[in-house]
Amino acid sequence: MEKKKILIIDDDPVIVKYLEKLFNDNGYDTILAYDGLEADTIVEDVIPDLITLDIEMPKEWGPRFFRKLTKNKSCKEIPVIVISGLSSADHSIRKIVKFFRKPFDPDKLMETVKKEIG
Amino acid sequence: MKTSEQIDKILLVDDEQDIREVLEIILSGSGYIVFTAENGKQALDIFKKEKPLIVLTDIKMPGMSGIDLLRKIKDNNPETEVIIITGHGDTDLAIKSLKHEAIDFITKPISDDALQIALKRANDKIITRRQLKEYTSSLEKLLREKMELQDHLSSLGIMIGSISHGIKGLLTRLDGGVYLMEAAYENQELDEIGEGLSTLKETVNRIKKMVLDILYSAKERKLKLEKINVADFAADVAEVIEQKLEGRKIELHRDFAPEEIECEMDAKYIHSALINILDNAVDACLADKTQSTHKIVFKVDQDNENLILEIKDNGIGMNLKTKEKIFNLFYSSKGSKGTGFGLFIADSIIKQHQGKINLNSAIGKGTHFNIKIPKHHMKNR
Numbered sequence: 001m002e003k004k005k006i007l008i009i010d011d012d013p014v015i016v017k018y019l020e021k022l023f024n025d026n027g028y029d030t031i032l033a034y035d036g037l038e039a040d041t042i043v044e045d046v047i048p049d050l051i052t053l054d055i056e057m058p059k060e061w062g063p064r065f066f067r068k069l070t071k072n073k074s075c076k077e078i079p080v081i082v083i084s085g086l087s088s089a090d091h092s093i094r095k096i097v098k099f100f101r102k103p104f105d106p107d108k109l110m111e112t113v114k115k116e117i118g
Numbered sequence: 119m120k121t122s123e124q125i126d127k128i129l130l131v132d133d134e135q136d137i138r139e140v141l142e143i144i145l146s147g148s149g150y151i152v153f154t155a156e157n158g159k160q161a162l163d164i165f166k167k168e169k170p171l172i173v174l175t176d177i178k179m180p181g182m183s184g185i186d187l188l189r190k191i192k193d194n195n196p197e198t199e200v201i202i203i204t205g206h207g208d209t210d211l212a213i214k215s216l217k218h219e220a221i222d223f224i225t226k227p228i229s230d231d232a233l234q235i236a237l238k239r240a241n242d243k244i245i246t247r248r249q250l251k252e253y254t255s256s257l258e259k260l261l262r263e264k265m266e267l268q269d270h271l272s273s274l275g276i277m278i279g280s281i282s283h284g285i286k287g288l289l290t291r292l293d294g295g296v297y298l299m300e301a302a303y304e305n306q307e308l309d310e311i312g313e314g315l316s317t318l319k320e321t322v323n324r325i326k327k328m329v330l331d332i333l334y335s336a337k338e339r340k341l342k343l344e345k346i347n348v349a350d351f352a353a354d355v356a357e358v359i360e361q362k363l364e365g366r367k368i369e370l371h372r373d374f375a376p377e378e379i380e381c382e383m384d385a386k387y388i389h390s391a392l393i394n395i396l397d398n399a400v401d402a403c404l405a406d407k408t409q410s411t412h413k414i415v416f417k418v419d420q421d422n423e424n425l426i427l428e429i430k431d432n433g434i435g436m437n438l439k440t441k442e443k444i445f446n447l448f449y450s451s452k453g454s455k456g457t458g459f460g461l462f463i464a465d466s467i468i469k470q471h472q473g474k475i476n477l478n479s480a481i482g483k484g485t486h487f488n489i490k491i492p493k494h495h496m497k498n499r
Binding site: 012014015017018019021022025056085101102103104106 | 282286287
């Protein structure tokens with residue numbers, strides 16, 4: 001069976017690497033994006049099974065990317081997990097699976113991911 | 119009698135000279151500066167020139183009537199109080215004058231008591247109006263202060279938010295570094311361990327710097343001014359940056375004046391101000407992907423009064439918006455990397471030394487900081 005793909009979006013390369021390793025170790029494939037613009041281009045070619053997103057990023061701000069994503073038909077149903085240093089989620093973000101605050105608990109994150117996409 | 123509030127000038131209008139003379143004596147005796155007029159036209163001229171707060175006018179005069187004069191005065195300055203003098207039995211006219219906002223009327227022959235009562239009324243009204251104005255303006259002042267306080271509180275909120283956001287990001291990086299290191303250690307991947315270690319080191323240094331920055335911005339400490347040999351000092355600063363540049367394609371060029379320069383300053387503080395600016399120059403070079411190699415010039419010079427320090431990079435440069443805000447607390451153009459402390463602190467330190475910091479920058483052209491610090495301080499601030 002093909003591995004499930006997770007798209008990681010965060011402007012901090014260290015955090016991207018951390019998540020990449022964490023997901024790989026748990027048997028997932030990963031695609032990396034360092035801002036919303038990059039993520040935009042990626043989802044045109046590849047449909048990930050899940051997205052983790054920092055809502056505060058330079059260039060394409062997280063919430064705006066998120067709204068665009070929900071408008072895109074093929075991406076509408078992808079579960080999104082927000083991992084952010086902000087203390088609360090923007091109210092315009094409705095369909096997020098879960099909001100993790102930095103620093104997050106990797107076990108709880110994996111639990112959520114497994115529940116969503118197996 | 120006059121009240122404590124100073125109401126000096128009074129204008130007296132009557133066509134009968136006897137009455138003018140008698141009233142002038144009484145009013146002067148009560149402490150007023152009295153102006154007299156024998157008709158409405160003359161009265162208006164004096165009124166415009168002298169701006170009395172009280173006008174005492176006869177109602178029946180040839181030419182302009184007392185009521186007409188009353189209306190014109192009220193049009194000109196609604197805060198002037200007008201007392202009307204009526205003949206015996208002119209009740210209708212007296213009432214009409216009240217309709218046009220005369221403060222009171224007195225009938226001829228004028229009794230001193232009636233005059234004093236009317237004057238008191240006028241004075242009271244003027245005082246009340248003045249107090250009302252004061253209350254309104256102090257209320258406005260209070261409101262303004264409340265708004266300012268709210269601004270302070272909200273910027274404090276932003277500050278706490280910004281700090282906690284920065285710290286959370288850095289803590290997540292620490293978690294990440296430790297996780298990567300552990301995995302690498304299990305698999306005995308030495309390269310990965312080395313990489314993880316340098317990530318951890320860098321993050322720890324950033325946390326350290328952030329904490330120190332917070333401590334600095336929380337309390338402006340007194341400068342410890344000492345005479346400093348600038349060449350040695352600048353070499354120290356350059357070395358710190360050169361260590362950071364190891365393995366990167368950025369050159370730090372030292373352009374130090376050959377003569378010996380001495381400057382009175384708090385070396386520790388100027389050191390951290392310069393490191394903050396140079397750090398930014400390094401970041402500006404790293405962010406610029408249009409060139410593969412970069413150069414930062416660190417120039418040290420002097421004029422008669424000042425030590426002149428210049429830091430010039432050929433990195434990414436700033437747009438106008440960034441340039442305007444770059445010295446603001448918590449402003450950062452560096453996404454998750456910036457804390458918005460560095461240049462704010464550099465600017466505060468240089469200002470505390472009574473120095474000046476100038477900035478030239480354009481996108482694609484790089485950034486040039488020019489700092490002037492007086493070599494001798496008249497007085498320790």
